[in-house]
Amino acid sequence: MTYKKRYDGRNFTESREIEAKAGVIKRADGSAYFRIGNTVAYAAVYGPRELHPKFMQNPERGILRCSYNMMPFSGQGERVRPGQNRRAREIAMVTEKALLPVLNLENYPNAVVDVFIELPQTDAGSRCAGICAASIALADAGIEMKDLVGAVSVGRVDDKVLVDLDYSEEAHEEGGTADIPIALIPSTGEMTLLQMDGEITKEQLINALNMAKDAILKINIEQKNALKNKFEVVNDE
Amino acid sequence: MSKDSKTNLIRYLSEEKRFDGRKLDEFRQIEIEYNVSKTAEGSARVKVGETEVIAGIKLEMGKPFPDTPDEGALMVGTELLPLSSPDFEAGPPGIEAIEMARVVDRGLRESKAIDNKKLCVKKGEKVWIISVDICTINNQGNLLDVCGLAAIAALKVAKFPGFDGERVDYKTHTDEPVPLLKIPIPVTVFKLSGKYFVDPTSEEEQEYDSRLTVTTIEDGTICALQKGGDAPITVEDVDNMVSIALRKANEIRKSL
Numbered sequence: 001m002t003y004k005k006r007y008d009g010r011n012f013t014e015s016r017e018i019e020a021k022a023g024v025i026k027r028a029d030g031s032a033y034f035r036i037g038n039t040v041a042y043a044a045v046y047g048p049r050e051l052h053p054k055f056m057q058n059p060e061r062g063i064l065r066c067s068y069n070m071m072p073f074s075g076q077g078e079r080v081r082p083g084q085n086r087r088a089r090e091i092a093m094v095t096e097k098a099l100l101p102v103l104n105l106e107n108y109p110n111a112v113v114d115v116f117i118e119l120p121q122t123d124a125g126s127r128c129a130g131i132c133a134a135s136i137a138l139a140d141a142g143i144e145m146k147d148l149v150g151a152v153s154v155g156r157v158d159d160k161v162l163v164d165l166d167y168s169e170e171a172h173e174e175g176g177t178a179d180i181p182i183a184l185i186p187s188t189g190e191m192t193l194l195q196m197d198g199e200i201t202k203e204q205l206i207n208a209l210n211m212a213k214d215a216i217l218k219i220n221i222e223q224k225n226a227l228k229n230k231f232e233v234v235n236d237e
Numbered sequence: 238m239s240k241d242s243k244t245n246l247i248r249y250l251s252e253e254k255r256f257d258g259r260k261l262d263e264f265r266q267i268e269i270e271y272n273v274s275k276t277a278e279g280s281a282r283v284k285v286g287e288t289e290v291i292a293g294i295k296l297e298m299g300k301p302f303p304d305t306p307d308e309g310a311l312m313v314g315t316e317l318l319p320l321s322s323p324d325f326e327a328g329p330p331g332i333e334a335i336e337m338a339r340v341v342d343r344g345l346r347e348s349k350a351i352d353n354k355k356l357c358v359k360k361g362e363k364v365w366i367i368s369v370d371i372c373t374i375n376n377q378g379n380l381l382d383v384c385g386l387a388a389i390a391a392l393k394v395a396k397f398p399g400f401d402g403e404r405v406d407y408k409t410h411t412d413e414p415v416p417l418l419k420i421p422i423p424v425t426v427f428k429l430s431g432k433y434f435v436d437p438t439s440e441e442e443q444e445y446d447s448r449l450t451v452t453t454i455e456d457g458t459i460c461a462l463q464k465g466g467d468a469p470i471t472v473e474d475v476d477n478m479v480s481i482a483l484r485k486a487n488e489i490r491k492s493l
Contacts, residue, residue: 025375026287027322038275042374044320067327072370073277073293077407079368082316116320120291121274
C-alpha cells in the first residue's frame with residue numbers, strides 16, 4: 001500500500017497553516033512568534049551587546065550566538081528534561097550557520113547578537129520553525145540583513161515526496177521515510193541549512209529540494225507580513 | 238536602579254503613587270489563556286501587565302516514595318529563560334529560579350491543593366507524577382506571583398492522558414481532570430521606605446527593603462510564607478502585609 005492521502009488531508013506540496021507575528025516580547029531588542037501547524041516557536045534577539053568572556057570577542061565583526069530549547073512540556077511524549085542536550089546544541093549550531101550568511105555583523109566589532117529560540121509545543125519541523133522565527137526577530141531588532149531566511153522540512157513518506165512533515169508522517173512505518181530540514185535565502189535560492197534523516201534516492205532528493213524552494217517562498221511572504229503588521233500597528237498609535 | 242530613580246520611587250510611594258499611575262496595592266491587568274500548548278496535559282499563559290509566562294503540566298507514571306506508597310508526587314520547576322529578559326543568562330537554574338519554584342511548590346504542597354491519594358494507581362508500585370514547568374516569556378516584574386498563578390491555572394485544566402495499565406498514551410487525553418482541591422495564590426508584598434506595594438515592574442523591584450510572599454487559599458488560610466530582602470520586618474509589618482495579600486489573592490482568584 002502506498003501513501004495516497006496525507007493524514008491531515010493536505011496536498012503533498014502544501015505546508016501546514018502558518019501564523020507569524022513580530023515584536024511579541026517587549027524586553028527583547030527583537031522578537032517573533034512563528035507557528036506552523038502545531039509546532040510553535042518563539043525567538044528573541046538581544047544585542048548587539050558586549051560579549052563576555054572577552055577572549056571570545058572578534059574585533060573584526062560581531063558574533064551570532066543561537067540557542068534552541070524545547071520547553072519541558074513541549075514534546076509529543078514524556079516530559080523533556082530542562083537543559084541543553086546534544087540534540088539542542090547541534091540544532092543551535094546549524095541554526096547559526098543557517099542565519100549567518102544573510103547577516104552583516106561587520107558594524108558590531110567585539111559584540112554578540114544573541115538569538116534565543118524557545119518551543120512551547122512541537123509537532124515536527126521545530127528547527128525550521130525556530131529559524132523562521134529567528135529571521136523575523138533579527139529583522140525586528142534592526143540587524144542589517146540581506147534577506148529573510150526561511151525554512152521548512154521536506155521529505156519522503158513511503159513512495160511520496162512531500163512538504164512539511166508532521167510527527168505522524170515522520171513516524172509512518174510502511175515504506176520508510178526521509179526528513180530533510182532546509183533553510184534557504186529566497187532572493188538567491190541558495191541553501192543555508194541542509195540535513196537529512198532516512199533513506200531517499202537522488203531523483204527524489206532533487207525533487208524534494210525544488211519543492212522546498214516553492215514552499216519557502218510562500219513562508220517568506222508570511223515572514224514579511226509579520227514585520228509589516230508590527231510597524232503598521234505603531235503607525236496607528 | 239540608579240540612586241536617582243530609587244529616590245524618585247520613594248518620593249512617588251510617599252505620595253501613594255506609582256510610575257505607571259497605579260495605586261500602591263493595585264495589580265496590573267491580568268489575562269489568562271488556557272491550553273496554549275497542545276503537547277502538555279494542561280497549560281496556561283498568564284499575562285500580568287507586560288509580564289508573561291507559560292506553565293505546562295506533564296503527567297508521568299512513576300514509583301511512589303517508600304514513605305508514601307499510596308500517594309503520587311508533584312514537582313515544580315521554573316525556567317527563567319534568557320529569551321524573556323536581558324538580565325537572564327543561559328545555564329542551570331540560578332538561586333532566583335530555585336527560590337521561585339520552591340515557593341510555588343510549597344504553596345501547592347502545604348495547602349494540599351492536589352489530592353495525592355487519587356494519583357495512586359497501584360499501591361507501592363505505580364503512581365502519577367505531576368510536573369509543573371513554568372517558563373518565562375517576558376519579564377516585566379513580579380515573576381513569582383505570576384508563576385504561581387500560571388501553575389494553578391495550568392493545573393486547573395490538566396487532564397490525565399490515556400493509560401492501559403502498562404503504558405501512558407500521550408496521544409489520547411481522557412476527560413478526567415487532575416484532582417485539584419484548593420486554589421492557592423501567592424501574593425508578594427514589597428516594602429520600601431515604610432510603604433507597602435504589590436505587583437512591581439522590573440524597575441520597581443530592583444530596590445526594596447523587604448518583601449513577603451504570602452500564599453493563601455479560598456478560606457483565608459495561609460499555606461506558605463517567604464520573606465526576602467535585606468531589611469528585617471516587624472510583627473506589625475506581617476499583619477499589614479498578610480492583610481494586603483489576602484485581599485489581593487481573593488481578587489486574583491476571580492480571574493481564573
